[in-house]
Amino acid sequence: MRTSSFFMFYLAGLSMLGYLATDMYLPAFGAMQQDLNASAGVISASLSIFLAGFAFAQLVWGPLSDRIGRKPVLAMGLTLFSLGCLGMLWVDTTTELLVLRFVQAIGVCSAAVTWQALVIDRYSKGVANRVFATIMPLVALSPALAPLLGAWLLNHLEWQAIFAVLFGISLLLLIPTLMLKDERRKPTENQPKENISFFQLMRSNIFSGNVMIFAACSAGFFAWLTGSPFILGDMGYSPNDIGLSYVPQTIAFLIGGYGCRALLSRIGGNLMLPWLLVVYSLSMIGMFAMALLSSPGLFALLVPFCIMAMANGAIYPIVVANATDPIPRKQWQSGRIAEYATARCLFLG
Known part of the structure; x- marks a missing residue:
């Protein structure tokens, strides 16, 4: 078609x-x-x-x-x-x-x-x-x-x-x-009649642990997203400048995501994840250090945040794949599990 x-x-x-x-x-x-x-x-x-x-x-x-x-x-x-x-x-x-x-x-x-x-x-x-x-x-x-x-x-x-x-x-x-x-296509014989419930997912340590990583990484991102308009406004930046400040972090996120996809063919995701979390943690420490300065510039704030965005871009596909690992493949393909997982990630983040 x-x-x-x-x-x-x-x-x-x-x-x-x-x-x-x-x-x-x-x-x-x-x-x-x-x-x-x-x-x-x-x-x-x-x-x-x-x-x-x-x-x-x-x-x-x-x-x-x-x-x-x-x-x-x-x-x-x-x-x-x-x-x-x-x-x-x-x-x-x-x-x-x-x-x-x-x-x-x-x-x-x-x-x-x-x-x-x-x-x-x-x-x-x-x-x-x-x-x-x-x-x-x-x-x-x-x-x-x-x-x-x-x-x-x-x-x-x-x-x-x-x-x-x-x-x-x-x-x-x-x-x-x-x-x-x-x-809509008619259900096939391979489609499960019953989908795994949200509460069954919550009892999975693998699922919950990876969702918590996703949520923790998202928390830093959304903390900046909600606070940056006021922070940059108080620093004297115009709405145009504030809008432009979101471009570098988006590019950094894309680089992290595509870079992760390229590296996964050579290095296992579980080997990469601890190092990516270290990078994320260091970027958060860097953001905190910049916040302690009396008058940090926009560049000084964006550098650690872009590093965090790049780390998140690489972390997200790994933890999403890990979170779905204990779920039967047929049930994951039904689509409901994706909604449950994303909803919990968004809420916790």
């Missing part, structure tokens, strides 16, 4: 929407703090609330899409997300901000969970791999592109414009969603 250009653009939009919703408003943290007369902690909490909602929603949308189909789940999720973005245009209190960010997370998660299933449902393995190879680079670059777009909007309009653009994007994705044909 051939892939149409329109459907590829549609899939790319679905795959990138979650990153746009997460990172696009980061340069606006300072403006939102002033406009809503809120503390830095409350504005940062809007990102934490978003991640918590995203983690929870994965456990809902995945099984639901298997039962009622991809199209209804996407339609409900995108509608919910668009309403959450629209409501941001009239936010007056921090409570409204936090509630709407949670609503947005629940909604946009449907796109993140479902777009890969759409590919698998429609295409053979060979074609699906080519589709993923085309879209994944865009997904990887989204964390760098989203803050740049947000900073550009902030230079010309108020911070609410960021959510107006997200509202427009969600509508553009909702229209073709309503025209989708559900093409």
Whole structure:
């Protein structure tokens, strides 16, 4: 089955929407703090609330899409997300901000969970791999592109414009969603009738241990993500500068991921992991040391953080592979386990 250009653009939009919703408003943290007369902690909490909602929603949308189909789940999720973005245009209190960010997370998660299933449902393995190879680079670059777009909007309009653009994007994705044909494949004889439960996963020391590593590494990343807009703003950097500061770390993450993939053919992941964790720990110590300086520069802050991002890019594929090792392969391929694992990683991180 051939892939149409329109459907590829549609899939790319679905795959990138979650990153746009997460990172696009980061340069606006300072403006939102002033406009809503809120503390830095409350504005940062809007990102934490978003991640918590995203983690929870994965456990809902995945099984639901298997039962009622991809199209209804996407339609409900995108509608919910668009309403959450629209409501941001009239936010007056921090409570409204936090509630709407949670609503947005629940909604946009449907796109993140479902777009890969759409590919698998429609295409053979060979074609699906080519589709993923085309879209994944865009997904990887989204964390760098989203803050740049947000900073550009902030230079010309108020911070609410960021959510107006997200509202427009969600509508553009909702229209073709309503025209989708559900093409789920029928269960095969090899597909397990019962999937391993989340609580069974939690009792696995191998799974839980690797998830904790994933969460610990993610914690450092998101600590910077939520605090950096205020830190850099207090240092006198503009929203444009703040948006650009996310580009080097994204490149570092990609280098770590692709470098890990190249090295895994020569060195076992379990041999690499302890050394990567040492690099991660040293980068965190470096970040702490830079924070103790009276007036650190942007370069001094970004160097240890980029090292941390590079280490994370290499650590993530190893610990994800290790976490799934004790799980029967057929049950992992059913897709539910991936949702459970990712949800727990996001929540703990």
